[in-house]
Amino acid sequence: MFRTPTFVLAAALLFGGVLAHAQAPAKIDLLTENFPPYNMALDGKNFARDEDISGIAADIVREMFKRAGVDYTLTLRFPWERIYGMALERPDYGVFVTARLPEREALFKWVGPIGPDDWVLLARGDSPIRLTSLEQARQYSIGAYKGDAIAEHLDGQGMQPVLALRDQENVKKLIDGRIDLWATGDPAGRYLARQEGVSGLKRVLRFDSAELYLALNRQVADETVQKLQQALEQMRADGTVETINARYL
Numbered sequence: 001m002f003r004t005p006t007f008v009l010a011a012a013l014l015f016g017g018v019l020a021h022a023q024a025p026a027k028i029d030l031l032t033e034n035f036p037p038y039n040m041a042l043d044g045k046n047f048a049r050d051e052d053i054s055g056i057a058a059d060i061v062r063e064m065f066k067r068a069g070v071d072y073t074l075t076l077r078f079p080w081e082r083i084y085g086m087a088l089e090r091p092d093y094g095v096f097v098t099a100r101l102p103e104r105e106a107l108f109k110w111v112g113p114i115g116p117d118d119w120v121l122l123a124r125g126d127s128p129i130r131l132t133s134l135e136q137a138r139q140y141s142i143g144a145y146k147g148d149a150i151a152e153h154l155d156g157q158g159m160q161p162v163l164a165l166r167d168q169e170n171v172k173k174l175i176d177g178r179i180d181l182w183a184t185g186d187p188a189g190r191y192l193a194r195q196e197g198v199s200g201l202k203r204v205l206r207f208d209s210a211e212l213y214l215a216l217n218r219q220v221a222d223e224t225v226q227k228l229q230q231a232l233e234q235m236r237a238d239g240t241v242e243t244i245n246a247r248y249l
Helices: 006-023 056-068 080-089 102-107 135-139 149-156 168-176 188-195 222-237 240-248
Strands: 028-032 072-076 093-099 109-123 142-145 162-164 181-186 202-216
Touching: 028 056, 028 080, 056 072, 056 093, 056 109, 056 202, 056 222, 056 240, 080 093, 093 109, 109 188, 109 222, 142 149, 142 168, 149 181, 162 168, 168 181, 168 188, 181 188, 181 202, 202 222, 222 240
Parallel strands: 028 072, 028 093, 142 162, 142 181
Antiparallel strands: 093 202, 109 181, 109 202
8 A cells, every 4th residue: 555655744734734724714803983873882982892892783793703703803993084994905804884885896895784874864853944855955064974975975966064073973063053964874873862862853854875884805805705795694584683683773
């Protein structure tokens, strides 16, 4: 019988180990922001890690990575523009949740959708403003969140929104009369307002909608992306996503 020389066998085992390691899904460094009820720091601050982060998307992403067998870290940082840029530029990074828009399509690899995001204009409950189109809103002062897809959309339409570094700031601006309308997401806007002790805001227009996703750097392996997508679809099919949503809404 032909016997493999010891050094050849050792080399084969070493090569096999290296190959297996190369094929294993890389650890993904996940970044998120305070965007209730999808992602938020338990203490409300602008920095948190791992178990100190809660929310619909955070819980979905944790379970998704667990089922897919992909290692990860989870960090909440501020501001949004910074973490979005990090996911765009750094291999094995990802950011969530973010709207999957045509102009962003080729910039990332996508897993989702994780949840919906209606784009709305909110006014104070006593506001006389009535709108049937976004064009009619041009005469009003509109507050939006800097770097957010909604703000980018309004700017692209020539609306020149008044930008805030945190979307929560727009709640107080609206109540104080410093802006006439607040361009935000729904359910995110309603949730943020309640957290700030504000209720009774009026939705005067839904002008668009988007689906929210996990955006992964283009260098993340396709195999890893597929495993994550399959895990999410399994979670949706077995009712896990619905159960997680029910915890917050």
